Amino acid sequence: MRFLIFGAGALGSLFGGLLSQRHEVMLVGRRVHMEAIRRNGLKIGGRTNLVVHPTAQEDIAEVESLDVVVLTVKAYDTEGALEALKPFWRKAAFLSLQNGLGNEDLLAERADRVLGGVTNQGVTFVAPGEVYHAGIGDTYIGPYRGTGLEEAAELVEAFSMCGIPSELSEDIRGELWLKTLVNACINPLTGLLEVKNGHILQSTFLTDVVREIVDEGLQVAALQGLHLDREEVLEKVWSIAEATADNISSMLQDLEKGRRTEIDSINGAIVERGREGGVSCPINSLLTNLVKALEEASPAI
Amino acid sequence: MRFLIFGAGALGSLFGGLLSQRHEVMLVGRRVHMEAIRRNGLKIGGRTNLVVHPTAQEDIAEVESLDVVVLTVKAYDTEGALEALKPFWRKAAFLSLQNGLGNEDLLAERADRVLGGVTNQGVTFVAPGEVYHAGIGDTYIGPYRGTGLEEAAELVEAFSMCGIPSELSEDIRGELWLKTLVNACINPLTGLLEVKNGHILQSTFLTDVVREIVDEGLQVAALQGLHLDREEVLEKVWSIAEATADNISSMLQDLEKGRRTEIDSINGAIVERGREGGVSCPINSLLTNLVKALEEASPAI
Numbered sequence: 001m002r003f004l005i006f007g008a009g010a011l012g013s014l015f016g017g018l019l020s021q022r023h024e025v026m027l028v029g030r031r032v033h034m035e036a037i038r039r040n041g042l043k044i045g046g047r048t049n050l051v052v053h054p055t056a057q058e059d060i061a062e063v064e065s066l067d068v069v070v071l072t073v074k075a076y077d078t079e080g081a082l083e084a085l086k087p088f089w090r091k092a093a094f095l096s097l098q099n100g101l102g103n104e105d106l107l108a109e110r111a112d113r114v115l116g117g118v119t120n121q122g123v124t125f126v127a128p129g130e131v132y133h134a135g136i137g138d139t140y141i142g143p144y145r146g147t148g149l150e151e152a153a154e155l156v157e158a159f160s161m162c163g164i165p166s167e168l169s170e171d172i173r174g175e176l177w178l179k180t181l182v183n184a185c186i187n188p189l190t191g192l193l194e195v196k197n198g199h200i201l202q203s204t205f206l207t208d209v210v211r212e213i214v215d216e217g218l219q220v221a222a223l224q225g226l227h228l229d230r231e232e233v234l235e236k237v238w239s240i241a242e243a244t245a246d247n248i249s250s251m252l253q254d255l256e257k258g259r260r261t262e263i264d265s266i267n268g269a270i271v272e273r274g275r276e277g278g279v280s281c282p283i284n285s286l287l288t289n290l291v292k293a294l295e296e297a298s299p300a301i
Numbered sequence: 302m303r304f305l306i307f308g309a310g311a312l313g314s315l316f317g318g319l320l321s322q323r324h325e326v327m328l329v330g331r332r333v334h335m336e337a338i339r340r341n342g343l344k345i346g347g348r349t350n351l352v353v354h355p356t357a358q359e360d361i362a363e364v365e366s367l368d369v370v371v372l373t374v375k376a377y378d379t380e381g382a383l384e385a386l387k388p389f390w391r392k393a394a395f396l397s398l399q400n401g402l403g404n405e406d407l408l409a410e411r412a413d414r415v416l417g418g419v420t421n422q423g424v425t426f427v428a429p430g431e432v433y434h435a436g437i438g439d440t441y442i443g444p445y446r447g448t449g450l451e452e453a454a455e456l457v458e459a460f461s462m463c464g465i466p467s468e469l470s471e472d473i474r475g476e477l478w479l480k481t482l483v484n485a486c487i488n489p490l491t492g493l494l495e496v497k498n499g500h501i502l503q504s505t506f507l508t509d510v511v512r513e514i515v516d517e518g519l520q521v522a523a524l525q526g527l528h529l530d531r532e533e534v535l536e537k538v539w540s541i542a543e544a545t546a547d548n549i550s551s552m553l554q555d556l557e558k559g560r561r562t563e564i565d566s567i568n569g570a571i572v573e574r575g576r577e578g579g580v581s582c583p584i585n586s587l588l589t590n591l592v593k594a595l596e597e598a599s600p601a602i
Contacts, residue, residue: 205590289506
């Protein structure tokens, strides 16, 4: 299959690099990273040990035909990415492996064939041309709009044979919500308190807050016809916080580096969808406001 | 008059030092600070420039008789202080100049004559024997329980003639709530985000949160029969944040130094009083939980 990985940072480079072992892959990402890959190949360390040579470009000008666009840009860049990808709206299948709610809906407004994806792979950016595969996690792929289980199964097969453990999901909306609820707990709390993921489990003050975040989220999910099991969601939060106890969450990393976070598409998206349906989400709203205030803050000390 | 200042840290030392110019004052505080005062006197710098020599002790063993106990311990130490002060429950008037809600009620459960106080003096601890008077602010004193306007007026007079600008308040409960609501906004937000007080005015995300904190607080105040004007409270928050724009709030100072904060008697007290009256305060509750989690956190980085 012919893949275009659009937004090849840490995650996109891992997927694109692994896929390039058996498929035709073009990465599109930042110039300095792409230049390094063109020069020396893409180095993947950690749980994977590999140097591969996918095509790497700064834009899609040279792409003629392809089967699948894998979108791995930050959620706040989805609309811009879609404009750049307009030539493929009618021609390729679009798979999002992004964080938060709303990416697949934006895709489905433009592209004909959309698949939803959720991945628990852990990967960090080391330096231009190099990423670190910190933890192996499952990836779920399912039809979202204009696609069916067969098309999703083909992708699962393509991913799996390249060493990306993948599963077909008949309920990818549920998976997207589940991951978003986990992120809605771990990301803002670790970002605001500047603690590692595992700290959430060590404070009864925080486990109380986690339950409140989840309870609001479940009410909003129910508005959208999704009835997730509360205990299952909480169990997922605890198990992910434990499995990633020593990790610094993506939101804390973003805040430390003075970068914009994905809070709008995580807690902010829960608040927004709640508001549309008349469900108030004060806890998620406050966390969103605090993180957004932190994005624009300069430290006192 | 004969004053005992119990908990003579920064604020208590300022008040005791100024009062000692014309009154008999005994400071009770931490050993190292008291020893320095016994050795070299109490040095007050900043807006006041003074070296005074009040009596300074580690406990009340040598106190025989006095007129007024001024309580300036942290709110979470009020109960312990009251036990130590048992010999004076029937004999002296008790004035609290502490932060938060509930101190005067604790006093009134034990002592016969209780006055409420609110001060906007700004003072920081420099070193043993030395405090810095950062900003001159008004002090309000009013009868709370077992006391009347005359007794409060005598104290106002005693304070004023020592250079402590003071006013008689006929509604000290309202003043206490007003100051607590201001603290409930400025303290946790600056503490969590690690920003100076003025930053609150620069972020629309935070001004939104301030309104939510105040709205919950006003509902709880109303439960207790206090009807504060919303615009007046908000105006007070903005003006104090502006007047103290470059200050590092006491809560941020406490968190930076790994000390316990007064969150329980500020936002926590609002939540608790709300719960007793069936009013839910999710915003103040979340802020309380986050600050308490931060008190026990060790930084990730």
